[in-house]
Amino acid sequence: MAEVSNKQVVAARDITGNPKESDMYLKSSTISLELPPEAENAVLVKNLYLSCDPYMRGTRGKDVKRLFHSFTPDSPIVGYGVCKVVDSKHPGFKKGDLVWGVTKWEEYSVITLTDSLFKIEHTDVPLSYYTGLLGMPGMTAYAGFYEVGAPKKGDYVFVSSAFGAVGQLVGQLAKLMGCYVVGSAGSKEKVEILKNKYGFDGAFNYKEEHDLDATLKRFFPEGIDIYFDNVGGDTLEAALINMRRRGRIVVAGMISQYELDEPQGIKNLLNIIYKQIKIEAFIVFDYYEHYPKFLEIVVPYIKEGKISYVEDIAEGIEKAPAALEAMFTGRSAGKQVVLVANE
Amino acid sequence: MAEVSNKQVVAARDITGNPKESDMYLKSSTISLELPPEAENAVLVKNLYLSCDPYMRGTRGKDVKRLFHSFTPDSPIVGYGVCKVVDSKHPGFKKGDLVWGVTKWEEYSVITLTDSLFKIEHTDVPLSYYTGLLGMPGMTAYAGFYEVGAPKKGDYVFVSSAFGAVGQLVGQLAKLMGCYVVGSAGSKEKVEILKNKYGFDGAFNYKEEHDLDATLKRFFPEGIDIYFDNVGGDTLEAALINMRRRGRIVVAGMISQYELDEPQGIKNLLNIIYKQIKIEAFIVFDYYEHYPKFLEIVVPYIKEGKISYVEDIAEGIEKAPAALEAMFTGRSAGKQVVLVANE
Numbered sequence: 001m002a003e004v005s006n007k008q009v010v011a012a013r014d015i016t017g018n019p020k021e022s023d024m025y026l027k028s029s030t031i032s033l034e035l036p037p038e039a040e041n042a043v044l045v046k047n048l049y050l051s052c053d054p055y056m057r058g059t060r061g062k063d064v065k066r067l068f069h070s071f072t073p074d075s076p077i078v079g080y081g082v083c084k085v086v087d088s089k090h091p092g093f094k095k096g097d098l099v100w101g102v103t104k105w106e107e108y109s110v111i112t113l114t115d116s117l118f119k120i121e122h123t124d125v126p127l128s129y130y131t132g133l134l135g136m137p138g139m140t141a142y143a144g145f146y147e148v149g150a151p152k153k154g155d156y157v158f159v160s161s162a163f164g165a166v167g168q169l170v171g172q173l174a175k176l177m178g179c180y181v182v183g184s185a186g187s188k189e190k191v192e193i194l195k196n197k198y199g200f201d202g203a204f205n206y207k208e209e210h211d212l213d214a215t216l217k218r219f220f221p222e223g224i225d226i227y228f229d230n231v232g233g234d235t236l237e238a239a240l241i242n243m244r245r246r247g248r249i250v251v252a253g254m255i256s257q258y259e260l261d262e263p264q265g266i267k268n269l270l271n272i273i274y275k276q277i278k279i280e281a282f283i284v285f286d287y288y289e290h291y292p293k294f295l296e297i298v299v300p301y302i303k304e305g306k307i308s309y310v311e312d313i314a315e316g317i318e319k320a321p322a323a324l325e326a327m328f329t330g331r332s333a334g335k336q337v338v339l340v341a342n343e
Numbered sequence: 344m345a346e347v348s349n350k351q352v353v354a355a356r357d358i359t360g361n362p363k364e365s366d367m368y369l370k371s372s373t374i375s376l377e378l379p380p381e382a383e384n385a386v387l388v389k390n391l392y393l394s395c396d397p398y399m400r401g402t403r404g405k406d407v408k409r410l411f412h413s414f415t416p417d418s419p420i421v422g423y424g425v426c427k428v429v430d431s432k433h434p435g436f437k438k439g440d441l442v443w444g445v446t447k448w449e450e451y452s453v454i455t456l457t458d459s460l461f462k463i464e465h466t467d468v469p470l471s472y473y474t475g476l477l478g479m480p481g482m483t484a485y486a487g488f489y490e491v492g493a494p495k496k497g498d499y500v501f502v503s504s505a506f507g508a509v510g511q512l513v514g515q516l517a518k519l520m521g522c523y524v525v526g527s528a529g530s531k532e533k534v535e536i537l538k539n540k541y542g543f544d545g546a547f548n549y550k551e552e553h554d555l556d557a558t559l560k561r562f563f564p565e566g567i568d569i570y571f572d573n574v575g576g577d578t579l580e581a582a583l584i585n586m587r588r589r590g591r592i593v594v595a596g597m598i599s600q601y602e603l604d605e606p607q608g609i610k611n612l613l614n615i616i617y618k619q620i621k622i623e624a625f626i627v628f629d630y631y632e633h634y635p636k637f638l639e640i641v642v643p644y645i646k647e648g649k650i651s652y653v654e655d656i657a658e659g660i661e662k663a664p665a666a667l668e669a670m671f672t673g674r675s676a677g678k679q680v681v682l683v684a685n686e
Contacts, residue, residue: 232612246629257613265608269575270600272624279622281615286589 051131310334394474653677
C-alpha cells in the first residue's frame, strides 16, 4: 500500500525543566496506512488533537520514575491526544473508532501501548474535551478529589494551582458537591476567572500574599478539610497549619519543588499528629478503572452547562511547539490543545 | 457512709518534657465509697493497676491539643488503669465490674468521663495486661497496623521505637500475618530481645548507625511497604527514600521532634509523589469501635503463646513516681505498670 506523508514534531534534545519552542523541530516522514502483519495488537491512528500538559517537562531528579518520557532526542514528542483508528490488529479497536490516550506528536501514529487507549463513547461533546475535561486531567481531578480526598458536603476545600486543567475541575466538582472552595493562582486575571466563571467561593494571587498562613486563616477561619496540593513548598507548610482534625491532603504534584537543587524541608509535619491528618499522593493511572463512573458524573454536568471549561486551540501541528511553550509560560487562555486534523 | 483514706500521686507542677520522680508527690486524702445522689452517670472505682505510658509528658508546643493532660498542678496524675467498680450511677457499669480506661493515680477515683472506660470480659489473662497488650497501647498497635496500614501477607514492615509497648506488638502482629519485619531501638540489649524473643527478622540500634538510608537499604533491599513511625525526624527521612510504590507510613508519634525548639524540616517528601505514598497519622480514640475485633484476634494469640509480652510491675502506689521516671529513661525491663491493690 502506498505511503503517505507524516509530519512530526521531534525533540531536538533531552531537556531539563520546562520545554521551549526551540527544543522541538518539525520533520517530514512517511508512513503506510496499513499495519504490517507482524504488528500484533497494535493500532494505527490518525491524530486529531494533541494535548499540552504540565507533566511534559524534563526532570532533574534522578529519583523521578515515570511511566513515559515526552522528550527523547530525535523522536516524536510523546503525549496525550484524541485519535481516529485507521487500522487495527487489536481486538478491542476497529477502523473508524475514536479513541483518546497516549500517542505521539505526528499526523499518524502506530500505538503499541494500547493499555492507555480509551474508546470514546460520548461524541455529543467536543472531541477536544478528551484531552482535558474528559481525559487524563479530568480523570486526575476526579480520582484525587473523590477517591483520595473522600469529600463530604460542606467540607472546606483548598486547591492550589487552581487555574490549571486539574485544579479548575477539582474546584467545580467540589462546588457541585456542596463544598466551600478557595483556590490560589498566579495572576489577578486568573483569580477573577476562578471567582466569576468557575464559581469558587474565594481565590487569591499567591504572588501578592506575604504570609500564606494568615491568608489561609482569612479564607478558612474554620480550617481546611481537603487540601488539593499541586505545588508543595510554602503553600503546603501553610496548609498543614490550617488543616482541621482528620483533614486530607491530596498530593497531585509539588511543582514549586521540582527545579530546586535541594527540596525545601517541610517543618510543619507535626500537625499531622496533632490533627490526625492523612497525606496521600496518587497517579491517575491507578484509577482508570473508575473512568466509566467519572463519565457518568461529568458528562451530564457538561450537557447541563454546570461545568465551565475553556480551551485554547492552536490550529495545525506546526503550531504545537509554540503551544507547548505557551502552556508552560502561562500564556494559554485555557486548556492548551493542538488541532492536527478534523475527522 | 464513713470515708476511707485515699492515697494520691499528685503533680507538683506543670511540666514540659519528660516527668521526673520529683515532679510528683504523695498525698493523703479521704473519699466516701458511695457516690452522692447528684453524681449522675459517674462511676466510683478502686484502682488496681496504673499504667506508665510515653504520652504522659509535658508539652512545649502551643499547638499540641490533647484529649487530656496527665499533669495538672496539685491534682492527681491522670492516666490509664485497671479498676474495679465500687459504686455506679451509670447504667453501663455495676458494682464488681472490672474495667480499664482513663482514671487517676490514687486508690479510689470517681470517673465521670465514662466514654473511655471499657468493661473487661476476658479475665483468664492477667488483669495488668489491660494497661498494655490488651489496653490502649495494644489497641494503638492494632489500629495503626491493621486499620491504617492495611497490611498484606508478605509486606515489608519497618517499625521504629520497636521495643516500646506499641512497637513490639506491631512487630509481632506483622510477623503473625506473614510479613517481613525489622525494628529499630536504642540499645544492643533491646535489639537482641527484638530478634530473639519477639521474632523480628532484623533489628538495629539506631544510635550505632551513621547513615540510616544505607541501614534501611541493607535491611530492605526490596524497599518498605509499611513504615510504622513512632519517631519522625532522620528515621522518617530515611524511610521516605526507601518506601516502595503505594507504601503506607503510619504515624503514631514523632518523639524525636517534640523537644526541639523548631521541628526538623523533612526534605524527602517528594518521594511520596514518585511512589504514590500515603502518610497517615491517627489516634487510638478514633478506633475504639474496633476493640471487640481486636480482642478476638489478640486474646487467642496470647492463650496460644504466640505473642510475647514482658511487664515490669512496681508494687505499691508509693512506687508510681519512680516507675514513671524509669519508663521515660528506658530503665523499665518491660511494660511499666504499678500495682495499687489486688482485687
